[in-house]
Amino acid sequence: MSIQKLLDDVTLWRESYKKANALFDRQLAPAFRLLNLFCINEMALSNCLAFLLDKNETHGQQDLFINKFYELFSSQKNIQLESKYQVVTEYKIPTGRRIDILLTDHKNYIAIENKPWACNQKDQLKDYGTWLHEEAKNDKNWLLIYLCNREINEYTLSEDTDESIRDNVLHITFYELRNWLIDCALYVQAPKVKLLVEDLIQYIQENVNGEINMKQQDELVKMILSNSNNLNSALLIANNIEVVKKELFDKFIKNLRDQTANLGMVGIKIEGDTEIEKRYAGFQIKFDPNDYFVLRWESQGTMQRDIIYGIRRKDATVQPNKKLYKHIAEQMEGILSSPQSNELWWPAWDSPEKNAMPKFIEDETWISFFHPQESTFTKSVIEIIRQVYEKQTLRALLKER
Incomplete structure (x- = not known):
């Protein structure tokens, strides 16, 4: 049967791929992920992002990361920090809630709610937006970024939230964040920092987005599309x-x-x-x-x-x-x-x-x-x-x- 043949072919290909990886383990360590050695939770991921977004940090790449970050939302919201700004993690607001990442200068606020895995809390975005709106008053700009692969829902930002707050809340996915890191990696000059960025890309792809190895994906697609029997079998299996x-x-x-x-x-x-x-x-x-x-x-x-x-x-x-x-x-x-x-x-x-x-x-x-x-x-x-x-x-x- 064509289905059994496809399954046999994929199994053989998978085993061959594992053997090929094993051959190059000592030279390339293809399965190695630096960040997997550490307990990477939501806070640790926030710390990594805050580190990159701070142009004065030890990565030495100056404003590369923050300038590329602006490009993620420049078409929807025109806000950029002054040359001197601060980056703070776990910033506590009067209600007791904590903003994962807060970037501020004397004219602007950019807050990031980092949600790679955890579920939403009731009125969380509404509370953050209300605080930012009150802090900014009429003479400052502010933006609240909801970094998550799930859509913003009424539970965390209710429909009765004032329009002036809702208009400043922006949804960015980890797929978009991954693309930001890929773009940045092209221009990183320090090898140690480039290694961190590339490993962060892999970590987000595999542990947040659930994406498989792109090379494996390309080879599998090529195998399925090699003939009509394979395609029919793959569709039936799917x-x-x-x-x-x-x-x-x-x-x-x-x-x-x-x-x-x-x-x-x-x-x-x-x-x-x-x-x-x-x-x-x-x-x-x-x-x-x-x-x-x-x-x-x-x-x-x-x-x-x-x-x-x-x-x-x-x-x-x-x-x-x-x-x-x-x-x-x-x-x-x-x-x-x-x-x-x-x-x-x-x-x-x-x-x-x-x-x-x-x-x-x-x-x-x-x-x-x-x-x-x-x-x-x-x-x-x-x-x-x-x-x-x-x-x-x-x-x-x-x-x-």
């Missing part, structure tokens, strides 16, 4: 890949049920969502039929990307309760690496960049679902379930509302 993923996902859920039962965790209910390709899809654990909160893993983007996990209210009938949310968050300390709270749905949650959970879009995760008993992802999920199951004070809070 049309059924979601069914394959659903089968793997169901297998993963069944394995979770089997393993928790074998460990003596009685009375818990593990459920996987039926439409896993949609935004906010995931799976959850209910420890008691009377619980109002569940332990849940959930996608914040489409195609099973940007997974967060933690304690979430079971449905919209459970009203948010700040006091209860605080108690739940306190109990989740030690289970979550860096527990955060969402005022609406999540009393306590964590995200992949902090806990090294794999994102569902990665091939390794789907392959791990094929052998769930051996999967590190499955083991980490089981361990978190066990910790919540054994924490009686937390279990009692899940029954409150």
Whole structure:
């Protein structure tokens, strides 16, 4: 069959690619990523960007990065900093919120809300915009950049936000940011800085945008388009890949049920969502039929990307309760690496960049679902379930509302 032949050809090509990489490992280390040696979370990524955007930093490239950065929004907003400006990270405003990156001079403000993975907080952009608008008054210019691959939504910038604020909020994606870095890399003269920029490009492509190696992509496309049989087979496979993923996902859920039962965790209910390709899809654990909160893993983007996990209210009938949310968050300390709270749905949650959970879009995760008993992802999920199951004070809070 032509489908089997294509699968065999792709498998052979993939193995050949791995062998070729292995041959050049010592000379080129093609799989090496400098930034993967460090814990790169949202704050670390902000620090990298702030470092490049500060023309007085030790990268020595003067205003190369900031001038190229202006080009990302010059067609929509004409704002540029004076020759003397400051770059600050985690700038705290009076409401207690922190702006990820703030660039200021005596006439301008450029604020960047960096959202590579984490979910939005209620009215976050509205609060930042309101503060910037009040600070700028009538004699200063300001711009709030929402750096994220997801669109700005009403939850973080409500429709009742004043037009004078909304007009100064700009959405830039990490795909655009990657292109900015690629453009800058062409003009970087210092080899050490060029290495940093190139590694940052690869990191964003692979860990934020979920893009595969471009050379691999080109070769695979060439193979598929080499003849009509390959093209027909590839289209047929593509049309059924979601069914394959659903089968793997169901297998993963069944394995979770089997393993928790074998460990003596009685009375818990593990459920996987039926439409896993949609935004906010995931799976959850209910420890008691009377619980109002569940332990849940959930996608914040489409195609099973940007997974967060933690304690979430079971449905919209459970009203948010700040006091209860605080108690739940306190109990989740030690289970979550860096527990955060969402005022609406999540009393306590964590995200992949902090806990090294794999994102569902990665091939390794789907392959791990094929052998769930051996999967590190499955083991980490089981361990978190066990910790919540054994924490009686937390279990009692899940029954409150």
